[in-house]
Amino acid sequence: MAAWPSSADELVEAQRALAEANPAPFRPEADTVVGGCFVCSLRGKRGAGRTGDPLWAAAATADTRAVAEEKAGAPYEAGLLALREGPALEAAVRALERPPDVLLVDATGRDHPRRAGLALHLGAQLDLPTVGVTHRPLLAEGTWPPDERSATTPLVLEGAVVGHWVRTRPGTRPLAVHAAWRTDPETAVELVLAAVAGHRAPEPLRRARRAAREARAAAQF
Numbered sequence: 001m002a003a004w005p006s007s008a009d010e011l012v013e014a015q016r017a018l019a020e021a022n023p024a025p026f027r028p029e030a031d032t033v034v035g036g037c038f039v040c041s042l043r044g045k046r047g048a049g050r051t052g053d054p055l056w057a058a059a060a061t062a063d064t065r066a067v068a069e070e071k072a073g074a075p076y077e078a079g080l081l082a083l084r085e086g087p088a089l090e091a092a093v094r095a096l097e098r099p100p101d102v103l104l105v106d107a108t109g110r111d112h113p114r115r116a117g118l119a120l121h122l123g124a125q126l127d128l129p130t131v132g133v134t135h136r137p138l139l140a141e142g143t144w145p146p147d148e149r150s151a152t153t154p155l156v157l158e159g160a161v162v163g164h165w166v167r168t169r170p171g172t173r174p175l176a177v178h179a180a181w182r183t184d185p186e187t188a189v190e191l192v193l194a195a196v197a198g199h200r201a202p203e204p205l206r207r208a209r210r211a212a213r214e215a216r217a218a219a220q221f
Helices: 008-019 081-096 120-127 185-195 203-218
Strands: 036-042 055-061 065-071 101-104 130-134 152-156 159-166 175-179
Touching: 008 036, 008 081, 008 120, 036 185, 036 203, 055 081, 055 203, 065 130, 065 203, 101 159, 101 185, 120 130, 130 185, 152 185, 152 203, 159 185, 159 203, 175 185
Parallel strands: 036 101, 101 130
Antiparallel strands: 036 055, 055 065, 130 175, 152 159, 159 175
16 A cells, blocks of 8 residues: 555545455464554543654564554544554554564454544555454444353444454453454454453453553653
8 A cells, every 4th residue: 555644634535445445355264373553652641642742553473572663643533543543553563573464453443434444444554454452432332242251242333233342351341343454343353352361452462552561661751
């Protein structure tokens, strides 16, 4: 793909094109390498932030991790997160010694006003299948699943299933798991459950989150 959009109008146009794309669906295999990526900003940051805010993005697999320090491309605005964080996440993933086969992203996918959230956009940019994993949906709705591991309930947006609530650990809040680039809702759930190692969040995302926060702490802000 070309460079990330630099304005809201450009991003909206790109999102609409991505939503209509029809790439080959991804199906995991026994040896599929699952990665995760996460980005954080200054501690205690409130509101939408500003263009130029420092960002620490990290990507991780079971064997390696990489961190990129970048500047935010825009304030936060729902539905336009790619303007703020997209290039930083791409830089972190590309810095990995070996790219994963599929990437878990702390962002939405098809659960988006134009069906192309940052998790989906990042996958297209990297040419990697992606799954969105968030604490809550953006627009989709669905009831929580039963309090047992692997229980799921659909997240529905305008009559279409765009993801699932997934209970990864009993006694904790379920995760919103989103179909994104080359993944459907069922494949997204399969990948997340396979990557959970006794914690609420999938292990690749936990590793990436830890690396990003450690990089922020080392910057001594």
